[in-house]
Amino acid sequence: EPEVTQTPSHQVTQMGQEVILRCVPISNHLYFYWYRQILGQKVEFLVSFYNNEISEKSEIFDDQFSVERPDGSNFTLKIRSTKLEDSAMYFCASRYPTSGLTDTQYFGPGTRLTVL
């Protein structure tokens, strides 16, 4: 069964450094998402992406964050200057809407980002 993949599984970085988290959504999906989950807390929506542009973003997704679909398969989340509070698990998700209705979002396994 097709699945969403994410790399790396764990990223450790120094505060102020830039990180790029990578995701390969399911190949025929059209909508892409990033979420984060701070340890012990709930999953929070960051951004959704459709037709090569951001369709929705949350308050968390400030100017330090950017997303890109550089080619036909990858979907990336960049954090320009990481802060300690960016330490979290980051999940990518994708979906293919059917018959004009929303459908299941399929989640990747996550990338654990640790900012030191």
Next chain:
Amino acid sequence: SQQGEEDPQALSIQEGENATMNCSYKTSINNLQWYRQNSGRGLVHLILIRSNEREKHSGRLRVTLDTSKKSSSLLITASRAADTASYFCATEDNYGQNFVFGPGTRLSVLP
């Protein structure tokens, strides 16, 4: 903004017992989904129920949706130790945006 809220926050049961988790939300939705997350791992989709559905089954899982009460329940029957995980409900609004997770219920199934 809409928000899923699960209760209880934590649930501990014996293997073989049934586990029931509830989710409430605030605004109109297109669908509601339940996910499982093993400690420190990724999210696994369990079941999706649309706003025009009242009940769905998948194996040992039974999900109900009451849109008049803006609530859903997830029932796991004949629980196993491997069911130990956190369970999240997530709601999606009518525009396919605003996919919002609740804080989750931590289920512990004791052998």
